[in-house]
Amino acid sequence: MKQAEFFSSRWGLILAALGMAVGTGNIWRFPRIVAQNGGGSFLIPWVIFLFLWSIPLLIIEFTIGRETRYGTVGAFGKFLGKKFTWMGAFVGFCTMAIMFYYSVVMGWCLKYLVAALSGNTGLFESQAFWESFTTSYQPVGFHMLAMTLGSFVIYKGVVAGIERANKILIPLLFSLLLLAAVRALTLPGAMSGLNYLFEPNLAALLNYRTWLEALSQSAWSTGAGWGLILTYAVYMKKEEGVVLNSFIAGLGNNTASLLAAMVILPTIFAILPYDEAMRAMASGNTGLTFIWIPKLFEQMPLGSFFMIVFFLALASAALSSLIAMLELATRIFMDAGLERHRAILFVATFGFLFGLPSALSLQFFNNQDWVWGLGLIISGMFFTFAAIKYGVDKMRTTLINVEGNDLAAGRWFNRIVTFLIPLEFVVLIVWWSWQAVTAYDPEGWWNPFRTFSLGTCIFQWLLAIVILVVLNNKMFEKTIRGS
Amino acid sequence: MSTSAIIMMVVILGIVWGGFVATLRIAFVKESRKNRK
Numbered sequence: 001m002k003q004a005e006f007f008s009s010r011w012g013l014i015l016a017a018l019g020m021a022v023g024t025g026n027i028w029r030f031p032r033i034v035a036q037n038g039g040g041s042f043l044i045p046w047v048i049f050l051f052l053w054s055i056p057l058l059i060i061e062f063t064i065g066r067e068t069r070y071g072t073v074g075a076f077g078k079f080l081g082k083k084f085t086w087m088g089a090f091v092g093f094c095t096m097a098i099m100f101y102y103s104v105v106m107g108w109c110l111k112y113l114v115a116a117l118s119g120n121t122g123l124f125e126s127q128a129f130w131e132s133f134t135t136s137y138q139p140v141g142f143h144m145l146a147m148t149l150g151s152f153v154i155y156k157g158v159v160a161g162i163e164r165a166n167k168i169l170i171p172l173l174f175s176l177l178l179l180a181a182v183r184a185l186t187l188p189g190a191m192s193g194l195n196y197l198f199e200p201n202l203a204a205l206l207n208y209r210t211w212l213e214a215l216s217q218s219a220w221s222t223g224a225g226w227g228l229i230l231t232y233a234v235y236m237k238k239e240e241g242v243v244l245n246s247f248i249a250g251l252g253n254n255t256a257s258l259l260a261a262m263v264i265l266p267t268i269f270a271i272l273p274y275d276e277a278m279r280a281m282a283s284g285n286t287g288l289t290f291i292w293i294p295k296l297f298e299q300m301p302l303g304s305f306f307m308i309v310f311f312l313a314l315a316s317a318a319l320s321s322l323i324a325m326l327e328l329a330t331r332i333f334m335d336a337g338l339e340r341h342r343a344i345l346f347v348a349t350f351g352f353l354f355g356l357p358s359a360l361s362l363q364f365f366n367n368q369d370w371v372w373g374l375g376l377i378i379s380g381m382f383f384t385f386a387a388i389k390y391g392v393d394k395m396r397t398t399l400i401n402v403e404g405n406d407l408a409a410g411r412w413f414n415r416i417v418t419f420l421i422p423l424e425f426v427v428l429i430v431w432w433s434w435q436a437v438t439a440y441d442p443e444g445w446w447n448p449f450r451t452f453s454l455g456t457c458i459f460q461w462l463l464a465i466v467i468l469v470v471l472n473n474k475m476f477e478k479t480i481r482g483s
Numbered sequence: 484m485s486t487s488a489i490i491m492m493v494v495i496l497g498i499v500w501g502g503f504v505a506t507l508r509i510a511f512v513k514e515s516r517k518n519r520k
Contacts, residue, residue: 010514014507040491047498191484198488198495244510251503258499406513 005158006235012163013236014248019166019320020228021253022173024105025221027314028285030257031264035281037213038204039196045205045214047254050222053215053424055250056416057224057380059409060387062242063399065233071331072227074479080386085476086468087386091227091379092332093464097372098226099325099351101358101365103150106318107142108133112290113311119304126294130286139359144352150322151348154330155341158235162323169320176313177259183306184266193269197261212431215424220373222253225380228324231331239404247407256317263310268292271299289314326351335479367451371460374432378461381425384417392417 007013034042068075072095076088111133115123122129133139153161184190204210223229229249233242268277280292293310297303326347333343358365387395392414400409436454437445444450448459468475484492 010510014510040488040495043491043495047495194492195484195488198492199485200487200491244506244513248503248506248510251499251506254499255503258496406509 006237007163007232008159010237010240010245012159012167013232013240014245015166015170016162016232016324017229017245017249018170018252020232020324021221021223021249021321022170022256022317023102023221023223023321024109024285024314024318026253026257027177027260027264027317028289030217030221031261032281032285032288033213033217034197034261035265035278037210038201038207040198040200041202041204042210042214043198044200045211046218049215049218049424050250050254052416052420053380054218054222054224054253055246056413056421057383058222058229058246058249059242059400059413060383060395060417061224061227061229062233062236062246063395064383064386065230066236066238066240066242067399069234070479071231071234071328071335073332073475074335075230076382076386077476077480080389082476082480083472084386084389085479086465086472087382088227089468089471089475090375090465091225091382092328093468094372094375094379095226095228095325096329096351097354097368097375099322099329100355101368102318102322102325103146103351103355104139104143104359104365106146106150106315106322107139107144107359108286108290109311109315109318110145111138111142112294113308113315116304116307116311123294123307124298126291129294130290134362137360140356143355143359146318146322147348147352147355149319150326151344151351153319153323154326154344154347157340162232162327165323166320169316173313173316173320174256174259176309176316177256177263180263180306180309180313181259183300183302183309184263184270187266187270187300189270190266193266194262196269197265212427215428216432219377219380219424219428221257222250223321223324224250225376225383226328227379228328231328232324234331241405241407242400243405243407243409264288267296267300271296332479336475337478363451367456370452371457374429374457375461377425377428377432381422384421384425387417388422 007016034046064075064079068078070078072088072092073085074088076091077085080087112123115129153165155161156164185194219225229246236245268280272280280288283292294307297307297310300306326344329347329351330340330343333346334340338346358368396409396413400413433454436452436457440452441447441450441454444455445453446455447453448455450456
């Protein structure tokens with residue numbers, strides 16, 4: 001297949017990769033998880049796992065995408081052989097399933113941005129505002145708006161759409177976070193929040209939970225193993241190196257996370273007493289963002305302005321990640337023979353329709369977030385399997401350390417991919433399954449129709465895998481043979 | 484802020500922010516050289 005579209009420059013690719021990696025999780029999950037897991041002690045394993053999980057997986061994704069020039073389905077078929085096409089389809093399906101409800105999340109961000117911009121004082125009655133919003137039909141309209149915005153970018157193509165959008169969104173996002181961090185750090189009492197963020201605590205560092213939460217955060221936050229970087233790598237030039245780009249994406253993602261934590265924690269600790277601050281942190285992603293944040297900004301000088309800054313940053317982060325997910329889905333259908341404009345119309349239509357249940361029911365939304373968020377760990381393992389089956393050392397020497405690569409991958413890459421990532425995978429899957437059985441739903445953990453059960457994960461994963469295995473040969477023929 | 488928190492802040496920001504800026508700089512230098520050729 002002749003690849004016709006490319007990013008116009010390396011900076012276009014780097015900004016798109018940053019846009020993919022930095023999402024709502026950096027802003028609404030990371031600060032919460034740091035605060036609940038020992039502050040500074042959490043940061044040590046979190047940085048370690050950036051190098052022992054996220055960056056090696058990003059390198060694998062970049063390499064397979066650049067080498068095969070196919071989206072996830074075709075990439076696995078071409079790289080590993082026909083019978084492994086279903087694995088790429090699972091990776092693609094898992095990210096698409098996330099895309100369906102992620103568009104709903106972006107819709108929520110847009111709603112709060114509009115409310116903040118219009119000076120809607122109802123926002124300050126945050127619990128009532130959130131409940132009246134989520135129990136109405138408004139999330140459907142905002143979900144449609146989010147899907148339309150993202151699809152318009154993809155419709156315009158790689159350079160005029162993805163590259164141009166990220167050239168605006170990423171500098172805007174970092175500038176807004178920086179501005180908000182300056183405001184937060186100059187609040188009276190903000191230093192106690194900063195101290196909490198960085199204060200190491202030996203007991204927390206020795207607690208296995210801290211390490212598991214750090215690994216989970218690293219696995220979900222950088223977008224490694226989602227197939228998104230693989231998709232963007234389809235449009236990178238052959239002579240561009242993959243190792244340096246992976247380090248930039250991973251470190252840039254963690255830079256944004258730290259900035260977000262330096263906004264949220266100092267603000268919370270400056271305004272709320274310690275116990276209430278911890279209660280806010282324990283209120284979940286949506287509770288913290290849509291209920292506590294408006295309350296905090298209400299009590300802050302220039303709060304209305306900084307609420308706009310915060311929700312604009314959140315919406316920018318959501319849009320840049322949604323664009324990457326839409327492109328992943330569009331690329332798969334383009335590989336199957338559709339031209340870009342038709343493919344995105346198709347993806348946007350079914351993306352909107354399949355996102356509707358999450359827009360209308362928070363319970364359905366939570367179930368999908370639980371099932372496919374955990375499914376991403378399986379996707380990450382499929383990428384590792386691909387590297388191991390191909391030969392990690394062969395991949396490193398013949399596909400990664402080639403002419404034009406500006407940072408060589410040493411033998412450390414072989415050891416991490418062959419031993420550490422599979423071990424991390426087993427630990428993560430066992431840990432989250434154990435959590436489901438003992439903490440989330442001890443009564444009905446086996447029940448496939450409960451929101452947070454282990455049964456619902458296994459049921460939905462198996463259903464997807466069985467269908468994709470049945471369709472394996474057809475997908476291969478359509479994607480590889482048809483191109 | 485306590486001394487240990489300050490040390491931790493310097494180390495973590497040094498690795499993450501320092502690493503991000505350093506890798507961006509390497510990419511910038513490489514691209515400039517490539518464009519000059």
